[in-house]
Every structure is written in structure tokens, then in C-alpha cells.
Amino acid sequence: MAFIPLEIPPGVYRNGTDYQGANRWRDASLVRWRNGSLRPIGGWSERADVSANVTMAPRKLHTWVDNDSNSNIAIGSASELLYVSSGGTATDITPAGLVTGNGSAVLNSAYGGGYYGGNSNNSVYGVSQPTSGIFQEADTWSIDNWGENLIACLTSDGKLYEWDLNTANDAVQISSSPINCKGVFVSEERFLFAIQAGSSPRKLAWSDKEDNTTWTPSATNEAGDFELATNGEIMQMVKVRGKALIVTTTDAHLATYQGPPYVYGFERVGTSCGVASRCGVISIEAGAFWIGNDGFFVFDGSIVQHLPCDVQDYVFADINKNQITKSNAVHNSEHGEIWWFYPSSENTECDSYVAYSYREQHWTIGRMGRTCGADRGVFDRPIYADNTGVIYSHERINVAHGTNTPFAETGPISIGNGDNVMKVNQIVGDEKTLGEIKLQFKTRFYPNDVETTYPSDSTYYDLTQMPTSARFTGRQVRYRIEATNNDSFRVGTVRINGIVGGSR
Numbered sequence: 001m002a003f004i005p006l007e008i009p010p011g012v013y014r015n016g017t018d019y020q021g022a023n024r025w026r027d028a029s030l031v032r033w034r035n036g037s038l039r040p041i042g043g044w045s046e047r048a049d050v051s052a053n054v055t056m057a058p059r060k061l062h063t064w065v066d067n068d069s070n071s072n073i074a075i076g077s078a079s080e081l082l083y084v085s086s087g088g089t090a091t092d093i094t095p096a097g098l099v100t101g102n103g104s105a106v107l108n109s110a111y112g113g114g115y116y117g118g119n120s121n122n123s124v125y126g127v128s129q130p131t132s133g134i135f136q137e138a139d140t141w142s143i144d145n146w147g148e149n150l151i152a153c154l155t156s157d158g159k160l161y162e163w164d165l166n167t168a169n170d171a172v173q174i175s176s177s178p179i180n181c182k183g184v185f186v187s188e189e190r191f192l193f194a195i196q197a198g199s200s201p202r203k204l205a206w207s208d209k210e211d212n213t214t215w216t217p218s219a220t221n222e223a224g225d226f227e228l229a230t231n232g233e234i235m236q237m238v239k240v241r242g243k244a245l246i247v248t249t250t251d252a253h254l255a256t257y258q259g260p261p262y263v264y265g266f267e268r269v270g271t272s273c274g275v276a277s278r279c280g281v282i283s284i285e286a287g288a289f290w291i292g293n294d295g296f297f298v299f300d301g302s303i304v305q306h307l308p309c310d311v312q313d314y315v316f317a318d319i320n321k322n323q324i325t326k327s328n329a330v331h332n333s334e335h336g337e338i339w340w341f342y343p344s345s346e347n348t349e350c351d352s353y354v355a356y357s358y359r360e361q362h363w364t365i366g367r368m369g370r371t372c373g374a375d376r377g378v379f380d381r382p383i384y385a386d387n388t389g390v391i392y393s394h395e396r397i398n399v400a401h402g403t404n405t406p407f408a409e410t411g412p413i414s415i416g417n418g419d420n421v422m423k424v425n426q427i428v429g430d431e432k433t434l435g436e437i438k439l440q441f442k443t444r445f446y447p448n449d450v451e452t453t454y455p456s457d458s459t460y461y462d463l464t465q466m467p468t469s470a471r472f473t474g475r476q477v478r479y480r481i482e483a484t485n486n487d488s489f490r491v492g493t494v495r496i497n498g499i500v501g502g503s504r
Contacts, residue, residue: 004498
């Protein structure tokens with residue numbers, strides 16, 4: 001019999017039942033598809049270790065180039081703000097009197113924190129605290145640039161700070177700026193925005209143009225404020241094609257500069273599209289993408305649309321909903337991908353990711369412990385941080401992936417119409433270099449039947465010879481590819497040789 005190609009389209013499909021994912025990739029980690037071939041993501045190496053300077057997991061990482069062409073990093077946790085030089089030296093620039101926040105989302109035990117009418121622990125009113133209910137968000141920084149200076153705001157603290165790049169100074173509160181805010185944003189026109197100014201969940205306030213110390217509106221300046229017509233609370237603002245996109249917990253609005261007397265005009269561009277976290281939105285040339293509480297969304301410059309996702313069922317069953325406010329979006333421009341790091345149901349800290357290839361329009365998933373990051377550009381590689389405060393340089397070719405191994409595993413592949421039993425005796429890999437990968441096959445006679453692994457649960461076909469001898473039988477088969485080393489492998493279409501036969 002002729003060799004049978006096991007042709008699997010790019011990307012992971014993980015919706016519905018196992019058999020609904022037939023002839024697709026079902027599971028993966030640390031791999032991507034590009035131009036039709038499977039390959040590993042780049043490895044990583046330590047760039048700086050600021051674990052001694054932080055007491056909580058970093059939630060925001062920002063990179064920028066100053067006026068002397070130096071590359072800089074700012075990184076913030078719920079209790080610290082650090083400056084990290086391009087050489088990896090960390091300086092604590094935490095503002096004096098900063099109000100420390102929650103490193104993790106915590107159960108709101110105050111009034112309104114429980115579900116209405118709920119009494120999960122059968123306690124008497126006023127006697128004990130609830131054990132389930134609504135979680136307050138994990139506190140995080142929003143960080144931007146005012147020229148070369150750093151602008152920052154921590155959600156628990158609410159003040160707007162500026163740092164002048166002098167490592168002898170801490171960041172200081174901006175004169176006359178609003179308090180009790182939840183974030184900052186610098187517009188294309190050089191207005192500084194305060195998000196949720198004065199504790200109002202729907203209010204935006206902005207300074208005078210080119211002057212971040214003037215906030216009181218008058219006939220001689222362009223400072224102002226506006227209450228959005230929304231039933232949600234403002235979470236994040238990002239630049240989109242010369243305008244500002246405002247994403248709330250329920251909808252999205254567009255802010256357009258109009259000049260005096262109104263300065264900015266506001267327009268709702270999406271409903272039922274709230275973002276799950278304050279770092280969940282990323283803006284690129286193709287539009288803005290974000291993670292919601294049960295799906296993904298995209299703003300294309302005109303309206304917000306639901307982003308079809310081949311792994312939506314898996315991600316929102318896997319994610320720890322109580323800690324979803326830790327989810328963090330990063331752009332990988334080199335490979336045309338948006339990544340979201342999130343905590344899985346097994347953990348309270350970010351240990352997993354889901355990535356969307358907007359160039360090739362497919363999805364992948366995996367495990368990686370990163371809490372925040374920044375795209376390449378300021379530095380030659382993307383910069384990500386883990387929950388301990390170690391900063392890594394990513395996407396490095398032929399560099400190790402920590403203790404993890406890149407892999408991809410298919411869903412069930414039926415032989416014929418699934419009514420024939422196939423006896424396979426040879427495998428032909430399709431690698432760029434022989435021996436870069438190893439294979440394992442798993443067979444069943446029916447979708448919910450007992451699965452048998454070949455060569456065994458702990459061994460693989462090494463594919464160092466072509467063809468490779470094998471021996472397994474089944475009506476449906478799936479296979480797993482693993483890397484054998486740190487080399488940048490390429491895999492195309494695996495083929496098998498077999499004959500139709502009985503089950504014995």
C-alpha cells in the first residue's frame with residue numbers, strides 16, 4: 001500500500017469533543033506554525049534578575065528609548081516600581097507613600113462582595129466572612145511616556161506619578177493631577193489622561209495639551225473631563241490609528257480629538273465586549289485585540305467584533321476565573337502574534353498562554369510562567385518577566401526552553417471512513433534535518449475506547465532512519481511530535497505506510 005500523508009492544517013483546535021477535533025492539532029506547547037510548517041518558538045535566556053527588589057509578582061513591564069538613545073525598562077508590582085537599565089541594573093523608584101495593593105485577586109469580604117442572598121457557609125448575618133463571592137482585582141500599574149519621562153499609576157494608590165530618569169530620584173506625584181484614579185494614558189496629541197479620575201468608574205479627565213500639570217478647564221486651555229455613557233467601568237486605553245480606544249468591563253468607545261471647545265468627542269464602537277483585565281488589551285497596526293471573560297474581541301478601526309477562536313472552550317475552562325484580572329497581553333511583531341498569559345485552574349499565578357497568529361489566522365496554546373512583557377523594538381528580542389522578578393530575553397534561536405520541551409499532538413485521525421482497521425509498519429517523517437524530532441502514536445478502535453500508545457507511554461520513534469519501522473494497529477490514530485534538542489526544527493507532513501486488515 002502507498003504511504004498515507006497525515007495532513008494536518010496549522011493551528012490548534014480545542015473546541016467541543018475530542019472527535020470534533022479530528023484531523024486537527026489538539027494540544028501543543030512552545031510551538032508555532034509558519035508558512036505551513038511546525039516549528040518551535042525561540043528559547044530564552046535571563047536578561048536581569050530583580051527578584052531581590054520585588055515582594056510581589058510583576059504585573060507591568062514597559063520599555064522605551066530615552067533622548068540619549070539608551071534602552072530602558074520599567075517594571076512594577078503591586079508594591080514597587082523599578083527602573084532597569086539596559087545592562088540589567090535595577091533601581092527602586094517607588095514613590096514615597098505609595099499605597100500597596102493586592103498581588104493577587106482577593107475575595108471581597110466587604111459589603112456587596114458576596115452574591116445577593118448567598119450564604120455559602122450557613123453563617124449567621126454578621127458572624128463570619130463569606131467563603132465565596134466576588135473577587136477584587138489584582139492591582140497593577142499602567143505605564144506610559146511623557147517624552148522620555150516615565151508616567152505611571154498603580155490601581156491601589158490612584159495617584160499619577162512622573163519619573164525624570166534620574167536614578168537618584170523616586171517617581172513623584174504630578175502637580176495638580178487627579179487622585180483616586182485607576183490608570184494613565186498619553187494621547188497622540190500629547191494630552192495626559194487620568195482613567196477613572198476621582199473614583200468615578202466612568203470618568204476620564206485630561207490635562208492641557210503639552211502640560212501635564214494643568215487639569216482645571218478654562219477658556220485659555222484644553223484641559224477637560226468626560227463621563228462615558230456606559231454601565232461598565234473603564235479598564236484600559238490604547239492608541240489606534242491616531243485615536244484612543246477606551247475599553248470598559250462591558251463595552252468599547254473611541255475618543256477623537258476635535259479641538260476646542262469640546263476637545264474630545266466620544267463614540268461607542270462595541271457592546272457586550274468587556275475586557276477581563278487592565279493589561280488585557282494590545283493595539284497593533286491591524287487593530288486592537290483583547291481577552292474578555294468568555295471570549296476574545298478585535299477592533300478593526302470601525303467596530304468591535306467577536307474574534308473567532310479555535311481554542312475558546314479550552315482556554316475559558318482552563319483559566320482560573322478568580323485570578324483572570326492577572327491576564328496580560330503582549331505583541332510578538334516578528335511572528336505576527338498576540339499572546340495572552342493567564343493563570344490556569346491549577347495555579348493562582350500566570351503559568352499558561354494562548355496565542356493568535358493574526359497573519360495566518362490560527363491559534364495555539366501552551367504552558368509558560370510569565371506575568372508581563374514587551375515586544376521587541378526597544379530591545380532586539382521580546383522581554384518577558386516571571387512571577388519571581390526574573391526578566392528574560394525571548395525568541396532566541398537554538399536556545400533552551402527552560403525545563404520544558406516543545407511538542408504538538410493531533411486529535412484523532414480516521415483511516416479511511418473510520419470503518420477500516422489499519423496496520424502500520426513504517427513511518428516517514430518530513431523534517432528539515434533528520435533526527436530533530438521524535439514521534440509517538442496513540443490508537444483506538446472507537447472514539448471513547450481505551451487508547452494504546454506506541455512504542456510505549458515513555459518511549460518514542462526517533463526517526464533517525466528513513467523510513468522508520470513501526471508496528472501498531474487501529475481505526476483512528478493520533479500522534480505527538482516532540483523536539484529532541486534545542487535545534488530550530490521544521491516539520492511538514494508525516495506519512496505512514498500500512499495495510500487494511502483485521503483487528504488481530
